[in-house]
Amino acid sequence: MDQEALKSRLPSDIAARVRSLKQSGTTLTAILDASGLDAAGRTDLERDATNALNGTAGVSEVRVALMADKPAAPAGPVIVAVGSGKGGVGKSTLTANLAVALARSGRKVGLVDADVYGPSQPMLLDTEGQRPLAEGDKLVPIMSRFGVPMLSMGHLVEAGKALAWRGPMASGAFGQLVDAVWGDIEVLLLDLPPGTGDVQITMLQKHKPAGAVIVSTPQDLALIDAQRAAELFAKGNVPIIGLVENMAGYICPHCGEESDPFGRGGVEAAAAQAGIPFLGRIPLSLSVREASDAGEPPAAGEGEGAAAFVAVADQVGQWLDRRSGSPAG
Ligand code: ADP
Secondary structure (H helix, E strand, O other): OOHHHHHOOOOHHHHOOEEEEEEEOOEEEEEEEOOOOOHHHHHHHHHHHHHHHOOOOOOOEEEEEEEOOOOOOOOOOEEEEEEOOOOOOOHHHHHHHHHHHHHHOOOOEEEEEOOOOOOOHHHHOOOOOOOOOEEOOEEOOEEOOOOOEEEEHHHHOOOOOHHHHOOHHHHHHHHHHHOOOOOOOOEEEEEOOOOOOHHHHHHHHHOOOOEEEEEEOOOHHHHHHHHHHHHHHHHOOOOEEEEEEEEEEEEOOOOOOEEOOOOOOHHHHHHHHHOOOEEEEEEEEHHHHHHHHOOOOHHHOOOHHHHHHHHHHHHHHHHHHHHHOOOOO
């Protein structure tokens, strides 16, 4: 009997799943596509197909094989960009600490420092002076001692020379950092150069992030720049995960009291006005700056300095979970 005649013995929903149906001697072998079915569905499919084919003239044995779902093509990491409208607001500090906090919560996180103007991640994550190796024509990320593999413009050029890299050279080097051997990394945090110019636009076009975090300080001027960053992402169709307020309240290193040299709540209000989620505030604290300069990200420690970063990382983690459709937690 030919395949079409054999197929006609099957209910139409099963016939649609036939990938091959062959009779050899008195044995009939059916290969069915079981994609989308859970374990119970697969059992039902196997049983129903066997029952429908049993009794076919000249057949003494029916074998049904189920094809598993096609393995999904390796998707590569989810890219999350961290941007700011201007420099000096703590974008790199936040990116480094977010990466460390996400890694500590069990996620496989990598970090790309695309800040051509001042690549500071090698200092922040204590990999200064190291050079990435290559595997074929790809770079191999450098493993920081905080469990976060990373690549920075600063690993490719000598300190102070990256500034000359604007334009096509910068975007070529950037491609190399993102297209590196990231292995099973799930999330790649991208420390963008500050600002909203051509360099950022080219980078976003080349490797479109799945989402973006914007950092701002509470001053009005910084907020206007943050709004420009939001427009940049909106134009590039990059969803904004949320806004982070950095250098929010000043924690006095002597008495521990908090004051607000730059005002308070400005970023949260601006986020609400723009309909963007607010992810949290990081206080201005001397210990954050000192630890950062020493290559000891506060998020790697246990102190109070870690808590604010961990809270923001939790929000980003929840966004990642919602995106991948898996339950939070
Ligand atoms: P950006 O990447 O936006 O240019 P950086 O992350 O390099 O900014 O931060 C600029 C400076 O501010 C650094 O010296 C950093 O240590 C310091 N800094 C950033 N965030 C804080 C904070 N919350 N408290 C104290 N100093 C901070």
